[in-house]
Amino acid sequence: MTWIRSRVPQGSVLGQVLYLIFINDLDNVISSNALKFADDTKVYRAVDNWLDDTQLQNDLDVLGDWTVKRQMNFNAEKYKFMHYDKRSMKFEYSLYGHPAEAVASEKDLGIVFSNDFKVRRHTGVLRTEHLDG
Numbered sequence: 001m002t003w004i005r006s007r008v009p010q011g012s013v014l015g016q017v018l019y020l021i022f023i024n025d026l027d028n029v030i031s032s033n034a035l036k037f038a039d040d041t042k043v044y045r046a047v048d049n050w051l052d053d054t055q056l057q058n059d060l061d062v063l064g065d066w067t068v069k070r071q072m073n074f075n076a077e078k079y080k081f082m083h084y085d086k087r088s089m090k091f092e093y094s095l096y097g098h099p100a101e102a103v104a105s106e107k108d109l110g111i112v113f114s115n116d117f118k119v120r121r122h123t124g125v126l127r128t129e130h131l132d133g
Contacts, residue, residue, distance in 0.1 A: 022070070029066050030059040037109070041074070053091040064096050080106060082115050 016038050023041070027034050032045040032055070043060065047053050067073045076098040083090060083102070093100045105114040 022072070026063070026066065029062055032056055032059040040108075047091060050091075056091075057093055060093060060095055082106060082113070084115050084117070 019039055020036065023036060026036070026041070030043065032043050035042040035044070043056075043063065045052065045056050045059075047056055063074070074095060076096050079095045079098070079100045080103045081093050081100050082104070090102075092102070104116075105112055107113075
């Protein structure tokens with residue numbers, strides 16, 4: 001069998017459109033929510049108990065299988081997760097059998113998201129002093 005390899009140059013408009021068409025059915029294979037932008041995918045859900053935790057990990061396993069079948073694996077090295085509630089149980093997750101890194105904050109599209117919902121990383125950079133002239 002001969003495989004025909006094709007590709008679209010990175011950074012092209014066509015590449016992003018084709019990618020979004022290619023992953024359009026991703027939402028149909030999982031019960032969690034998914035956000036897709038360019039080549040980024042975020043999966044999220046409220047995790048209030050071990051059943052929610054199990055379902056989220058199950059969705060991640062299904063997504064892993066889904067990407068392998070399409071020969072477009074997610075980069076497990078970049079895979080991270082964040083808990084937004086200090087009272088919540090601290091579950092751990094994996095993708096392709098690789099444990100995910102738990103983070104307290106993450107920059108996404110130029111905005112820093114923090115698990116405590118504080119904006120100090122934004123305001124500290126933007127602080128200015130008024131000078132009398």
